[in-house]
Amino acid sequence: MSFATENSMRPRDRSVLPEGEGRYTGPMRRFAETADAIAKTTSKLRKVSVLADYLGALGDEDLRPAATFFTGRPFPLRDARTLNVGWAGLVRTVQEISGSSDLDIHNAYLERGDLGEVAERLLAAPNQPEWTPAQVAAVFEELARTSGAGAKQAIVKRLLGGLRPPEAKYVIKIVTGDLRIGLKENTVEEAIAKAFNQHADFVRRTNMSLGDIGETAILARQNRLGEASLRLFRPLKFMLATPVETEEEIFKDFPGPFYVEDKYDGIRGQLHVESSAAAAIYSRTLDDVSSQFPELVEDAKQLGASFIADGEIVGFRDDQVLPFGLLQRRLGRKRPTSALAAEIPVALMIFDLLHFNGCSLIEAPLVQRKRLLQEISWTGKLRLAPFLLLDQRVPLEPFFQQAAARRNEGLMLKDASSVYAPGNRGMSWLKWKKALATLDVVVTGVEYGHGRRRDVLSDYTFAVQQDGRLLNIGKAYSGLTDREILEMTEFFKQHTIHDFGRFRLVEPVVVLEVAFNGIQASGRHESGFALRFPRIVRMRPDKKVDEIDSLETVRKLHASHSGVSE
16 A cells, blocks of 8 residues: 655644643544543543544544544444454564564563553554554455455554554554443544534434444534435444343333333344345344345345334244254354254344334334334244333233243333434333352453453353362353452462463362353353353352352253253
């Protein structure tokens, strides 16, 4: 690729960073300075202000990728392309450019706990023109269309070799999906609104429709936000639910009518249909997964309507949901064989309607969207998810037990007046799940965390027992307080059997009680099983290691949950 000329690299504006926080330089150096300034403050208003100043000073060619980069992604959310650059390849490239030894890399990573910061420490500034966000974006596009580890590494070497250390730090963070400077996408939306004097809600709605915050920034600058609209085959982010633990929480948040639905144990699916001409299904990551579920696409084409629907893809046979472990065998395959599709049939349980016959419904109340859902003649493997509207307080536990009997993992509770808020996890939708069970386990390995936990041993690998052997069955990193994690970090350092840098084998003496929402057969752990969504309930200093649960207990739980005899 060619570098910009000296004239084209000339600053467009003088510094807009506050005094003492940097000066206006090349766009990528300025990107790094802005990211540093954002990371140093906990004030959301300050983050918005600093980012708005930076975005406002960019030309269109840099604004589009820079806005995207500040969401922590190399490409817009609607863009399914991936870089496929491995962590090990990045390490080798940093080592080659810097001339560092294995020990240098090891010590730097042990100290920083972040590959981007390792690069910042070890790399030297290049003697060449400065890069722009547009040029970095062009390299990302080149990486996405290039195959082969060697060819990709050569491109990465050219990129990192041309960046100054702070710039390389943030480019690596974007490549690894680990930006972590305290920005959420809605914060970037607010910064765009401030930079170009637009209403934040208008920016948010446009980004919801486009799934492209860079394009949203361009439209905001050009005062053209009103031109964006929800369109078929351009997926939008899914609305999310907030977890609750008790019925009291539910009724506190829902003083008015709300819907009760089963919470299905599958994967979200956004179905786009244009009459009988075309249909597509998008995943929660907005990837097109139509080829993975061809039977759903074919059934959708038979409906003769144009719409966008939200639902959950589940394994489904004989009017009953199948265990998630079976559905998992179909995930990730580009196209299932006819034998696999027959063995593990699927259904799309549809519970919301976002667009219907040319009209967007995301601003319509849920009660209206539900009525329209019932007007469509769902057929085949496309099923209207049952729902019940409650307008007075009644016990919810019976609904929960009925959902469990249908092999579903809990309840969804939805405010009947709520609009569809893509990407939002507010209090309009709640999810109520209960742990399948708890197990007493022993910690066998610990690992440094990420972000604010990068300096403490917060990720615990744990095991059950069988005939005097300890067999790993899962890993948890939530449930303990910061103080408990800090105390246990010092304990584990004193009880380390082998230090591998970021990971340590430790003496198996700490017993935990862990909860989980599912259990499935897995070759990932020596036990042959893996827990779904494990979290630490509490430390169990009152229990000895020989009192932890056995593999036989795990097998019985799996058989009971899956309906598969052991």
